[in-house]
Amino acid sequence: MDDWKKALAQSVVKPKDLAAHLGVDPKDIEEIVGDYPMRITPTVLATIKAKGDAIWKQVVPDPAEMEDFEAEDDPLEEDLMSPVPHLVHRYPDRVLLMVTNQCPIYCRFCTRKRLVGKPGFLKKGELDRAIAYLREHTEVRDVILSGGDPLLLPDHLLERVLKALRSIPHLELIRIGSRVPGSLPQRITPQLCEIVKQYHPIYMNLHFNHPDELTPEVKAACGMLADAGVPLGAQTVLLRGVNDDPEIMKRLMHQLLLARVKPYYLYQADLTKGTNHFRTTVETGMEIIRALQGHTSGMAVPHFVIDAPGGGGKIPILPPEYLVHLDEDGAILRNYENKTFRYPQPDNGGRRELPMVGARRAADSCGDGGYEDL
Numbered sequence: 387m388d389d390w391k392k393a394l395a396q397s398v399v400k401p402k403d404l405a406a407h408l409g410v411d412p413k414d415i416e417e418i419v420g421d422y423p424m425r426i427t428p429t430v431l432a433t434i435k436a437k438g439d440a441i442w443k444q445v446v447p448d449p450a451e452m453e454d455f456e457a458e459d460d461p462l463e464e465d466l467m468s469p470v471p472h473l474v475h476r477y478p479d480r481v482l483l484m485v486t487n488q489c490p491i492y493c494r495f496c497t498r499k500r501l502v503g504k505p506g507f508l509k510k511g512e513l514d515r516a517i518a519y520l521r522e523h524t525e526v527r528d529v530i531l532s533g534g535d536p537l538l539l540p541d542h543l544l545e546r547v548l549k550a551l552r553s554i555p556h557l558e559l560i561r562i563g564s565r566v567p568g569s570l571p572q573r574i575t576p577q578l579c580e581i582v583k584q585y586h587p588i589y590m591n592l593h594f595n596h597p598d599e600l601t602p603e604v605k606a607a608c609g610m611l612a613d614a615g616v617p618l619g620a621q622t623v624l625l626r627g628v629n630d631d632p633e634i635m636k637r638l639m640h641q642l643l644l645a646r647v648k649p650y651y652l653y654q655a656d657l658t659k660g661t662n663h664f665r666t667t668v669e670t671g672m673e674i675i676r677a678l679q680g681h682t683s684g685m686a687v688p689h690f691v692i693d694a695p696g697g698g699g700k701i702p703i704l705p706p707e708y709l710v711h712l713d714e715d716g717a718i719l720r721n722y723e724n725k726t727f728r729y730p731q732p733d734n735g736g737r738r739e740l741p742m743v744g745a746r747r748a749a750d751s752c753g754d755g756g757y758e759d760l
């Protein structure tokens with residue numbers, strides 16, 4: 387058996403195993419894992435340092451999951467935007483393709499809590515239907531493999547999916563969203579990298595929420611993917627009691643860059659049933675962006691987004707004070723040190739134009755173009 391399959395098989399999935407490893411009373415969580423499965427890989431188990439710490443909270447079932455009666459199972463209305471099974475077509479030019487419901491670990495705050503944990507991978511006939519849809523929809527240029535976790539597919543099935551996608555001429559990008567490098571680094575093998583290399587451009591967005599997740603093994607797994615030519619991004623969920631703190635978040639972003647992973651999105655927690663106890667205020671996310679922007683490498687600043695309930699898609703949120711004022715004369719801007727500056731609009735000969743008509747820099751004289759301190 388492959389090492390990664392062994393590691394996955396050694397994961398904690400039964401309440402009584404949790405008692406043995408972490409001293410949790412199995413009775414307290416039996417009912418929860420009946421509804422929402424648990425899996426904790428040896429790598430993740432080893433990073434838990436104390437009961438209730440940031441890693442623990444992400445993977446150990448909490449009775450609060452069962453006390454959430456208001457929220458929806460599917461707040462993003464993905465099920466309504468699915469033209470064929472396992473495919474979500476929300477945006478004009480890109481789709482999600484869910485290739486499995488299996489994950490290396492079951493995050494307690496998962497947006498797809500209603501689905502994950504069920505056995506099996508996308509079946510041949512289901513893949514054929516998804517491919518037929520994509521072949522017909524020539525506007526789709528970007529497919530995001532998701533789930534569940536696509537990197538839990540065995541090599542031959544992952545290759546089958548990639549090969550089928552690459553048979554579609556108008557498809558430009560393939561993206562893979564995965565928590566595998568951070569939780570089951572053994573899965574990142576030279577063979578996997580060889581497969582991935584044949585189907586470029588392949589991008590990966592990896593799920594990381596806390597700096598302690600970036601162990602040396604995890605960084606090595608990320609490095610193998612980067613060496614295989616895969617541009618790596620990170621998606622982080624803002625979680626109460628886990629990473630809702632600017633200092634922790636800055637350490638996470640720095641650790642990601644050290645692992646050759648570029649922070650991509652910071653998500654406000656979704657309204658998914660059973661995950662409400664993880665939500666923070668929106669201001670918490672803005673505070674984190676304020677603490678990063680300008681204070682550290684711009685590379686370390688993710689886009690803070692809210693995936694709008696009701697299927698509105700991801701909407702970016704910036705602290706509102708950066709753009710103090712904007713009119714036809716110019717913009718009043720505030721920087722990270724709280725200083726204000728004025729950026730004048732280009733001179734367009736007294737003509738009034740609608741905003742956003744496009745670049746008009748050529749007509750600008752060089753003299754008065756720069757930023758001026760007020």
Ligand SMILES: *Cc1c(COP(=O)(O)O)cnc(C)c1O
Nearest residue numbers: 474475476477480481482530700
């Ligand atoms: C997040 C998401 C995408 C990809 O969005 P990007 O902003 O391009 O990363 C595509 N489809 C759905 C349904 C999504 O939720």
